[in-house]
Amino acid sequence: MEQIQTALLGATVTIIVSLIGVITKKVVAFLDEKGINEKLNRKQYLVDIAVNAAEQIWQNEDGAIKLANARKEAIKLLNENKINITDAELQNLIEASVKSMNDAFNSTKVGVIELKEEEK
Secondary structure, eight states, X not given: OHHHHHHHHHHHHHHHHHHHHHHHHHHHHHHHHHTHHHHHHHHHHHHHHHHHHHHHHTTTSOHHHHHHHHHHHHHHXXXXXXXXXXXXXXXXXXXXXXXXXXXXXXXXOOOOOOOOOOOO
């Protein structure tokens, strides 16, 4: 009985994973067809520029000042390119950009060697 349940569970998981894969492909194809992915990529690109600029220009400031300046610069770039964006979408894109930048920084860190005094 336990073997049957295990087999059924395995089959169910396989079917669900397959369905998720098919649905994901359909959604991506739909978004590509409507040009939504291209618009989102363009927005993310401009927000990335603003976030990187804020990090470079205001590197000695605290996070709130960097965020305010990144928002201001992103809105300026998006307006110059005639791209509309909501506040929520801008916030999410900035957070994604900061996370991506932090992940890239953390993945390139070299191990730190900690020196300890010898025990006597």
